[in-house]
Amino acid sequence: MDNFQIETAQNVSIQQNAAGIGERILAYLIDLLIIIAYFIIAVFIISVLHLDYGDEWAFWLILSLPPFLYFILWETFWDGKTPGKAAMKIKVAQLDGSxxxxxxxxxxWLLRLLDITLAFGGVAVVAILLNGRGQRLGDMAAGTTVISERQRVRFNQTILVDIPEDYIAVYPQVTVFSDAEMRKIKTIFTEARRDADHNIILELSKKVSALMDITPQEKPLQFVDRVIADYNYYTQKL
Structure with a gap:
């Protein structure tokens, strides 16, 4: 699995997980099985009805149109997912995270014919392996990729920090955040501090203080650091 950096609408750089090639193949196979099942059921129903030969054009429309539009309809109306993608916890996303x-x-979808259908998936596999952002040719042209929604958290991405026994917390309002929200705050803060990006730290401080409905008592860097520590203090007491 490749990690790549995307820029959010708030100009905050975050790391995104590109879906693995194995996940995408399994998702496609699940979708293919669903399409085959639909085809078999449709043929069975049509044969049972014994419709006239003059309705043959309607038969082919019923058999071919849903499978033909399967991927574009599911992805458009289900937030970039198909049943196969949902089962593998992956979805289509733009490179900027939107x-x-x-x-x-x-x-x-239009380039799927070249990527997957005509080349039996060979072109798509090669493009994904070489691209580094999990993009087949269709994704490159559309400015999209397929990302994993599974949370892969490294130790340095957890909310845990060392708290001295005599630690005195300042902001009880930190309990408004969930573990997932605090993990995101800590990740953005850690990366911004590593890159000496004071603008991101400032914006993060403003956002956090607004959500907590308080006026910070420290400078932005010290404030966010204190919020993370206070969150650990209060959650470890529970």
Whole structure:
């Protein structure tokens, strides 16, 4: 699995997990099984109804149209997911982290013919392996990728910090945050401090203090650091 950096709408750089090639293949196979199951059921129903030969065009429409539109319809109306993608906890996303629009889905769907259908997936696999952002040709043209929604948390991404026994907390309001929210705050703060990006630290401080409905008593860097420590203090007491 490749990690790549994307820029959010708030100009905050975060790391995103590109879905692994194995996950994408399994997702495709699940979707393919669903399409095959639909085809078998449709043929069975049509044969049972004994419809006239003059309705043959309708038969082919019923058999071919849903499978033909399967991927673009599911991804458009289900936040970049198909049943196979949902089962593997992956989805289509734009490189900037925002939700794709219909034109993005349309471009990657149109190029599916070249990427997957005609080449039996070979072109897509090679492109994904070489690209580094999990993009097949359709994704490159559409400005999208397929990301994993699974949380892969390294130790340095956890909310845990060392708290001295005589530690005195300052902000009880930190309990408004969930573990996931505090983990995100800590990750952004750690990366911004590592990169000496004071603008991000300042914006993070403003956002955190607004959510806590308080006026910070320290400078932005010390404030966010204190918030993380206070959160650990209060959650470890529970």
């Amino acid at each position: 939700r794709p629009v219909f034109s993005n889905y349309l471009v990657r």
